[in-house]
Amino acid sequence: MAAEMSGGDLSRLRQLNALSVIKVLQGQPSLTLTEVAKRTGLSRASTEDVVRELLQKGWVAEAGATAGGVGRPARRYRFRADAGRVLGVDIGGHKIRAVIADLDGNVQHAARVTVTPAMGRLERLEAVDRAVAESLEGAGLTGGDVWASGVGTTGLVDGAGRVMLSEALPEWTGVDLAAHVRRLAPAPVLVENDSKLAALAECWRGVARYAKDMVFLLAGLRTGAGLVIDGKLHKGFGNASGEIGALPVLGWIRAQEHLSGEAGDVFAAAREGDKAALAAVRRYVKDLALGASALVLTLDPQMVVVGGGFSRSADVLIEPLRRELDRWCIRTPEVRMSALGDEAVVLGAVRLALDDVEERLLDGRSPLVSGL
Amino acid sequence: MAAEMSGGDLSRLRQLNALSVIKVLQGQPSLTLTEVAKRTGLSRASTEDVVRELLQKGWVAEAGATAGGVGRPARRYRFRADAGRVLGVDIGGHKIRAVIADLDGNVQHAARVTVTPAMGRLERLEAVDRAVAESLEGAGLTGGDVWASGVGTTGLVDGAGRVMLSEALPEWTGVDLAAHVRRLAPAPVLVENDSKLAALAECWRGVARYAKDMVFLLAGLRTGAGLVIDGKLHKGFGNASGEIGALPVLGWIRAQEHLSGEAGDVFAAAREGDKAALAAVRRYVKDLALGASALVLTLDPQMVVVGGGFSRSADVLIEPLRRELDRWCIRTPEVRMSALGDEAVVLGAVRLALDDVEERLLDGRSPLVSGL
Structure with missing residues (x-):
């Protein structure tokens, strides 16, 4: 039984269905359409629809087929965790960390630069540049390959990615971290307080x-x-x-x-x-x-x-x-x-970036940020 | 364009649509199907479907028709706020309040019984009985007409409607308020701390x-x-x-x-x-x-x-x-x-009861609690 729905209802529903298919495929080597339908609770026809769209957009790829009991082997599909990359950065008093992770949140390359609490703004930002460059290089990427960046810092951060107040680091109040990191990787940059990101990481992987x-x-x-x-x-x-x-x-x-x-x-x-x-x-x-x-x-x-x-x-x-x-x-x-220890903040930064990527999927936008 | 969906997807969607139609009708004298469709964003066909179901269930009634520019007059529909009643009770140190409200949350009758902080458990519960009886009588109802009851009390309350700890009222720790009020009106009873209910009321009507x-x-x-x-x-x-x-x-x-x-x-x-x-x-x-x-x-x-x-x-x-x-x-x-002053807690209790009624609608259950 199919109800007639308006275009608005339908496109929202499609996006929610797409996200639930991705969530089911994530963390599995691969699944057949039948398995995806069973785990999402979607109908066979909806599942086919959604998977076709995700194939086109590059979020999903065909995996090798497996032989069924009788008849032709069922096609298998996998989430393309490697389709995109996110950048996570943790700016602390003693260390700057930068990691590149895939869309499953698995870290591909991690870089660490030692700093001191007394360092001024420019010196600390330069250390950020070095850590980010090293993580990109280690992963064999350039800034343009990054789909979203998450940044953690001590202090209070505003909604636009600027440090509103930092008592722990000199010359840190007023730094526009979003703008700075966007120069290194032109994708959207989300900035958040370090304790908040550590909380996020503990609920995700901790x-x-x-x-x-x-x-x-x-x-x-x-x-x-x-x-x-x-x-x-x-x-x-x-x-x-x-x-x-x-x-x-x-x-x-x-x-x-x-x-x-x-x-x-x-x-x-x-x-x-x-x-x-x-x-x-x-x-x-x-x-x-x-x-x-x-x-x-x-x-x-x-x-x-x-x-x-x-x-x-x-x-x-x-x-x-x-x-x-x-x-x-x-x-x-x-x-x-x-x-998670010392890794909590940078992992939370990765999660923040992945949340942004998933939101863009929900909005029906392409995950690839082209021409930014 | 209509997507095929499984039964589970569909019934959840229907319930959400039903709730959005009710929310649109609430607080309006009446609306035509065209108006309901426009305000909910649902298609004409979905709107007709949902309104038909709500008519059957008694949540919605036909209102008088209005003449359109040309052709036959469009049918109008209204939310039946009077289809059901909820009970709200505020048990305090100095006063017991009980109100009967309709499904829009409009108070039909309010009763107030004076008590003292020193009163023991039995005396206070007896005052609750009197306040509830007076509110029902004033509204011309019996306990069986109540769809849900909300109760506010000082102290900590557990999930089952029992007072876990009360320092302000003697012999109050351990009272099973849900069971007590259910004897007066056999519908579901929700019990909550009074400050929490006042917060709820301020966000609703304050x-x-x-x-x-x-x-x-x-x-x-x-x-x-x-x-x-x-x-x-x-x-x-x-x-x-x-x-x-x-x-x-x-x-x-x-x-x-x-x-x-x-x-x-x-x-x-x-x-x-x-x-x-x-x-x-x-x-x-x-x-x-x-x-x-x-x-x-x-x-x-x-x-x-x-x-x-x-x-x-x-x-x-x-x-x-x-x-x-x-x-x-x-x-x-x-x-x-x-x-809201002194009325905040009892209004919050009404809101709590209405939330329960709406949840039952979302679950697809009938709002009428028969045979309890």
Whole structure:
């Protein structure tokens, strides 16, 4: 039974169907039309329609046929993860990372350039240029091959990809990162705060894959947060969500001061039972937990994920943190340490770029950005 | 051009179309099929299909026909807001409210029973029974005529309609409100925390109608919060969102202590320039703003709406509150006083019940709950 629908209904439906076919093909070596129809719940005719369109647009390719029980072998189709590439960039105080990934999000080449927190704007942007150039070269590509770029940075970012406010990096407030990266790869550039991107990565490929509501804590030389609500990154009306550190009573401003000197040394000493080090870690965790409790009491999330540089010291951090959260929260969520570590932000940047590519598919636009 | 679709695709699409036709008819006296098709974007044939089904189910009725320019007059259709009724109940420390509303959410009859915070469980439930009975009687209905009930209460509520924790009311923890109200009206009963329902009401009929992200502050003898994120009430994983009051450093536990005696008197004295009263209001606002800033910094909402008993004193509250929020927040959202006042919670309860009725429509179930 087929209902008559207007052109608008239909084209939206086709786009949704196209995306569900792609989602089904992603992560599978290949599928037959029958298998695609079964997994998407679409009719055979709709499936044929959608696959034909995706073949034309280059998102899907024919894979080798397999012999069926009787008759001619069924044609198989695969998602062309290699049809396009995205660029992910993480601009931090100590390192710049750039990666090239395929449309499944698998990293093809990763580059890393060492910087220092004291570096000025121009020097840091030059390091970005080098990291991006190295990642492109390593993958055998040029900037024109990139379908979309995602960029993570410390500080607050506006909707146009400009840094609105950065206290951690000198001369960083006001940098137009979108424009800068667009000069290296002319595809659309999405820029986002690093804690937000790490949150996105944890829900995509990290320990929060099955959590719809999640608070990500960046625990390191800076303390920050990223929120995923109802499966979506919560940016906030002015892109300034998760900024609980601005409230002095919640302790994040002073948190890392307790770990005087090299934080890594303090954690190592605490691990060996050094009393002064244990007390310092306890004071740090108390402050970290105060701000984290404000986030948890506000949102009542399913999970808290701790990432950032200090997440390497999970063994001495996680139990005290759980205890402190228990002290303040009405319902203490599951607390997990990030398994992505230093890669979280750049992976989140890749996810941000892939989201943009998929949105263009939904809009019916070609994934290839030609002539930009 | 019509695409072939599977039965599953189609029935979901029909339900979405039915809901969009109802949304278009709601709030209009009546529309012709041509008008419905134009406003929904559906084809003429789909519109006819959907309207026929809604006529059969009793959601839509024919209205008088209007003469067109030439030919026979076009038939007009109207949403049957009077086809069903929902019950809304607000169980507070000082008052129990019960209202009967039609499917547009217009209140048909409202009842109010005075109670005291010290009353025990049985006495308070008895007052609920009286308020519900009075509202039904006033509307000329019996419990069997109710399509769904929404109930608001202080305290934390679980997903099954039981009070998990109430510190404000004696013997209230553990009360199974859903079961109790179902005895009065056998339709589905939804129970929710009162601040959450007030937030819902503000986004539906209050000052936050155009805000997608909103924080509602209950400012009164108790302080509480309700959150609307991306247009939806954010309940939290364990239905415990917005409970920032649990964190002592955020000031909500002590906030109302500054208004010793009758808060209304303090506000009145402050209004007349009494210095001690002004200082007391200032201390109250400082504590209210501390917790509110934690919510705002977490979510970066578009708007903060202040409701509850104290919102009657907007003239002495709102400017100091704005100033305090400015002090702590990175981006101070628009601050508005509730225009719904004491009616917010019971209106939110009506909205909750209507949401349930609409969900049943989407599921393809009949709105009438027969034989329950």
